[in-house]
Amino acid sequence: MSDVASDAPVLETYGISKRFGGVHALERVNFTLRAGEVVALAGDNGAGKSTFTKIISGVFQPSEGEIRYRGRRVSFDGPQAARTQGIETIYQDLALADNLDIGGNVFLGRELKTKFLFLPRIDRRRMREEAAKAIAVLDVHLDRLDRPVRALSGGQRQAVAIGRAIHWDARVLIMDEPTAALGVPEQRKVMDLIRSLKTKGIGVIFISHNLADMFAVSDRIVVLRRGVVAGERMVGDADPEEIVRLMVGQ
Amino acid sequence: MASATIDKPARWRGTLGVLASARAWIFLFVLLVVFELWSQIAYGTTFVFSAFNLRSVSVFAVAPVLLGLGQTLVIISGGIDLSVGFTMGLAAVIAAQVANDVGASAGVGVGLVAGIVAALAATLIPGWVNGLLIARLRVPPFIGTLGMYGVARGAAYLFSNGTTVPVNNPWLTFLGNGRILGVPVVVIIALIVVLLVHYLLSETLFGQYTYAIGGNRQATLRAGVNVRRVTILLYMLSALTAGVDGILYTGRFAAGAPQAGEPLLLDSIAAVVIGGASLFGGSGTVMGTIIGALIIAVIQYGLVFLDVEPFWQFIAVGLVIIVSVLVDQSQKRLGGGRQDE
Numbered sequence: 203m204s205d206v207a208s209d210a211p212v213l214e215t216y217g218i219s220k221r222f223g224g225v226h227a228l229e230r231v232n233f234t235l236r237a238g239e240v241v242a243l244a245g246d247n248g249a250g251k252s253t254f255t256k257i258i259s260g261v262f263q264p265s266e267g268e269i270r271y272r273g274r275r276v277s278f279d280g281p282q283a284a285r286t287q288g289i290e291t292i293y294q295d296l297a298l299a300d301n302l303d304i305g306g307n308v309f310l311g312r313e314l315k316t317k318f319l320f321l322p323r324i325d326r327r328r329m330r331e332e333a334a335k336a337i338a339v340l341d342v343h344l345d346r347l348d349r350p351v352r353a354l355s356g357g358q359r360q361a362v363a364i365g366r367a368i369h370w371d372a373r374v375l376i377m378d379e380p381t382a383a384l385g386v387p388e389q390r391k392v393m394d395l396i397r398s399l400k401t402k403g404i405g406v407i408f409i410s411h412n413l414a415d416m417f418a419v420s421d422r423i424v425v426l427r428r429g430v431v432a433g434e435r436m437v438g439d440a441d442p443e444e445i446v447r448l449m450v451g452q
Numbered sequence: 453m454a455s456a457t458i459d460k461p462a463r464w465r466g467t468l469g470v471l472a473s474a475r476a477w478i479f480l481f482v483l484l485v486v487f488e489l490w491s492q493i494a495y496g497t498t499f500v501f502s503a504f505n506l507r508s509v510s511v512f513a514v515a516p517v518l519l520g521l522g523q524t525l526v527i528i529s530g531g532i533d534l535s536v537g538f539t540m541g542l543a544a545v546i547a548a549q550v551a552n553d554v555g556a557s558a559g560v561g562v563g564l565v566a567g568i569v570a571a572l573a574a575t576l577i578p579g580w581v582n583g584l585l586i587a588r589l590r591v592p593p594f595i596g597t598l599g600m601y602g603v604a605r606g607a608a609y610l611f612s613n614g615t616t617v618p619v620n621n622p623w624l625t626f627l628g629n630g631r632i633l634g635v636p637v638v639v640i641i642a643l644i645v646v647l648l649v650h651y652l653l654s655e656t657l658f659g660q661y662t663y664a665i666g667g668n669r670q671a672t673l674r675a676g677v678n679v680r681r682v683t684i685l686l687y688m689l690s691a692l693t694a695g696v697d698g699i700l701y702t703g704r705f706a707a708g709a710p711q712a713g714e715p716l717l718l719d720s721i722a723a724v725v726i727g728g729a730s731l732f733g734g735s736g737t738v739m740g741t742i743i744g745a746l747i748i749a750v751i752q753y754g755l756v757f758l759d760v761e762p763f764w765q766f767i768a769v770g771l772v773i774i775v776s777v778l779v780d781q782s783q784k785r786l787g788g789g790r791q792d793e
């Protein structure tokens with residue numbers, strides 16, 4: 203599949219380290235992602251996968267190291283900076299405001315506006331409709347769009363989080379365990395979605411604990427172990443056993 | 453999962469949802485019916501259908517409504533503002549003193565404007581400091597505003613030398629006691645503030661972010677919202693509504709008192725809670741808070757009208773708070789929302 207990916211890296215990191223107090227969550231991580239490439243991040247619990255993605259998406263600042271995005275050195279001082287430059291993230295914890303409806307969540311921070319007479323106001327109806335379209339891509343439909351997402355099922359909520367990330371024209375999409383709560387048909391839809399993003403030239407970082415999924419959609423697998431890159435394999439050259447060995451460190 | 457049609461259970465839940473939001477209205481209605489019957493039976497006069505009573509209750513409600521508006525904003529965002537009572541007192545004494553001093557040399561009108569501007573400007577300081585403490589230094593709102601409660605209290609007493617400041621500005625007392633077309637000026641001013649806050653909360657980005665922060669602060673941050681700025685503005689707005697309240701108090705009683713808002717703090721929180729907001733943040737409406745404040749005002753004024761020992765007011769308001777939260781809980785179980793596990 204790597205033939206689809208162009209050669210110019212869209213995202214690179216050099217020597218990224220992150221410490222939380224005494225915890226060394228990441229140690230000198232070098233990483234490359236090309237346009238149209240899907241890279242799976244593998245690693246057991248606490249390996250540093252989410253921390254790494256949060257550094258790319260501007261949630262955390264790295265303790266050391268540098269990020270290059272589209273050839274230029276960048277430092278995101280917050281998630282907004284990363285989002286405006288085209289890096290969208292589906293967080294492992296979904297990051298939904300439970301009291302807002304689907305439109306409020308998909309458009310959080312980028313609300314659609316309209317006018318009532320001369321007064322600006324939020325266009326809730328259009329936000330709902332657009333948001334419903336975004337999750338319809340995953341074949342998830344809701345019978346009522348005006349309810350807070352608190353009332354949705356786990357899979358429906360995950361669909362809202364995915365819909366939010368894919369609604370915007372991203373160059374890099376980070377998906378931190380995007381299918382954990384989904385049913386099998388919806389999981390397939392997400393896999394299809396990743397393939398179609400790839401053909402559009404979007405770089406995807408895909409985190410999963412499911413080896414079959416990783417092998418099904420990704421071009422390359424990067425294995426993290428206790429914050430260190432333990433190995434990196436092209437999907438064509440690797441077998442699942444080898445990835446597991448890298449993850450557990452044997 | 454048909455997307456176009458609404459199935460029966462959904463519609464049924466929808467009706468219950470409406471009932472849940474109507475809960476405060478029903479409370480108010482029942483209260484008015486009880487007081488009317490009581491008044492008719494015990495004294496042979498009407499309680500509800502008297503212009504004097506209606507006016508009195510609405511004037512009574514102004515103070516808790518205004519404090520409650522700021523409190524609503526802050527509570528929706530997941531915070532609380534314990535300092536509003538003495539911020540109101542600070543505004544009251546400053547409005548009185550400045551209106552007097554400036555009015556003496558520059559005339560009544562200029563004195564009034566100066567008093568209002570000075571009082572409102574002064575309230576922005578505790579509001580801003582609250583916001584900084586909570587948004588930037590991550591002090592828990594309960595603690596930060598409790599500290600400011602003390603600071604504003606001391607400042608108000610120091611400014612007024614520990615006494616009330618009598619007002620000699622007739623325009624200021626007109627604000628507090630005058631009527632336009634039979635409607636008290638304080639009620640008109642309160643209505644204007646109500647409309648502004650309602651618009652802010654339900655139609656603007658600022659309002660949307662207030663709910664979002666209360667729902668999930670972390671998620672709102674990650675969505676790129678300037679959570680700090682919104683939070684600081686929320687506490688400044690809360691202080692500002694307290695300032696308006698203080699100015700109207702000074703006008704109404706022709707004197708600025710540092711303790712003007714002391715008994716109102718709990719009323720303002722009660723109004724928000726009776727109005728259906730959760731103290732954990734994420735929910736609440738301006739309409740709910742107004743009904744909540746009206747319920748409190750009807751109880752307070754009604755029991756005086758019916759010649760009941762004033763101490764019963766506390767018990768009655770306390771019971772309404774508890775009952776309304778209980779009704780809320782049970783309705784959440786029935787209608788719409790997600791149940792506890």
Ligand SMILES: Nc1ncnc2c1ncn2[C@@H]1O[C@H](COP(=O)(O)OP(=O)(O)OP(=O)(O)O)[C@@H](O)[C@H]1O
Binds near residue numbers: 222250253
């Ligand atoms: N905000 C934080 N504060 C302190 N420590 C953190 C924080 N976030 C992560 N860590 C620590 O960093 C390490 C890596 O965590 P991370 O969430 O990146 O793991 P992960 O690979 O995503 O694991 P999982 O598969 O369980 O999601 C862990 O030891 C964790 O305790």
Ligand SMILES: [Mg+2]
Binds near residue numbers: 251253378
């Ligand atoms: Mg993780």
